[in-house]
Amino acid sequence: MEALVKHHNPLSDLISDEVYQLLVEHNLLDARSVRDYQIRRRFRQLRAQNVPAYDAIERIQEEYPYLQFDTIRKIVYRGNGARQ
16 A cells, blocks of 8 residues: 555546545555556557557556566456456
């Protein structure tokens, strides 16, 4: 959770900076869910730029090198559903 503190609001399209800080301060955000949301958002942005899905996932993997290609694929295609 420390990774979320003192950083920009990665959910700015959903909530205000003040609400984000309040949620972080009270440990009400799941870092993995926030990361997955950012990955899905980045994937949609790349696809909107006509980047092929395979290439988009590879670009995202460059941003998150600790994640396997298949893991990113599962994140972007499973949507907002239940966790694995």
